[in-house]
Amino acid sequence: MSASSPLLEISHVSKAYALDHSLSDMLARKPRARLQALRNVSLTIKPGEILGVVGESGCGKSTLGRCIVGLDKPDQGSFAWQGGGFDADRHARARQIQMVFQDPYASLNPRMTLGAMLDEVLKVHGMTADAAARSRRIDELLLMVGLTPALRERLPHAISGGQRQRISIARALAVEPRLLIADEPVSALDASVQAQIINLLADLRAKLGIAILFIAHDLNVVRHISDRIAVMYLGEIVEIAETESLFAEPRHPYTRGLLAAIPMPDPRIRTQAPGIEGEVPDPLAPPAGCGFSTRCPFVLPACRAEHPELIPEGSEHTVRCLNAAASTEFDFTHRT
């Protein structure tokens, strides 16, 4: 694998969930409704890259993460890991891609000390030969995530939310992953603690060279850490670009609306109105053409009929919009 070839490449990944049947649906012999959570998602992650993924709740971010780590099985699409087949490499990949969740409490065993939990992970994955070496490695992992080894004897309830998120990061790092899927890792934390965890992830990338898929519903959260950002809407990527380019020249009306909704640090120039009006469509009945056509201020008749493709606007900037040029001339911050 050359340095510039992708670590992970996913192509045309789709995933639908079959919804549970009510008794009356069953008696009426209705087919189970299918909710399209991911639609034709393609992206690459380079070694050591931080890719931010943003979008409103329900747009498919967690489904994407779960499909990548193998917690969910996509209906369609293909994956390549380090240039090779995804399935052939199943064993290595299961270790090399690790996930960190929004609520670390739910994923930590409440009755196990933090040290015992890390010891178990090291043992299960055969990472370290003997107990003494594992013990040294546990101290090293705790220090790596900014915790003191003295916390080894604590139970998860006896540490703070920020410390718990550090422990779940340490647990993921224990198996020396090459890619971390961080699914809203700071959404449950206070703002000051959020910044600490974001900085920790940035430091870990610099030190260990791991790649991170950083999922958030807020563009502000991913801005300072991401090399590139993918914006999702209704199960698909609507824009993907280098972070600077996305903030300086957002192309998709949805991205521009998200940017307009970010409060300015100076209250005098606070945006007067939220950038995007209306509700996300019911994912069980998505619009026929562009998913955003029901809320878009630039909608053309064609947008309601045709589903737009992702169109490259420069080598690292692509957008799924038939009318992107009109959107770039509109000032979302001054809507009334």
Ligand SMILES: Nc1ncnc2c1ncn2[C@@H]1O[C@H](COP(=O)(O)OP(=O)(O)O)[C@@H](O)[C@H]1O
């Ligand atoms: N296990 C499931 N069964 C049925 N629907 C699901 C399931 N998981 C997620 N969904 C639906 O799939 C869509 C995408 O969900 P999700 O990936 O969790 O979005 P996000 O993480 O962006 O909030 C949502 O409409 C959600 O309700």
Ligand SMILES: [Mg+2]
């Ligand atoms: Mg989610």
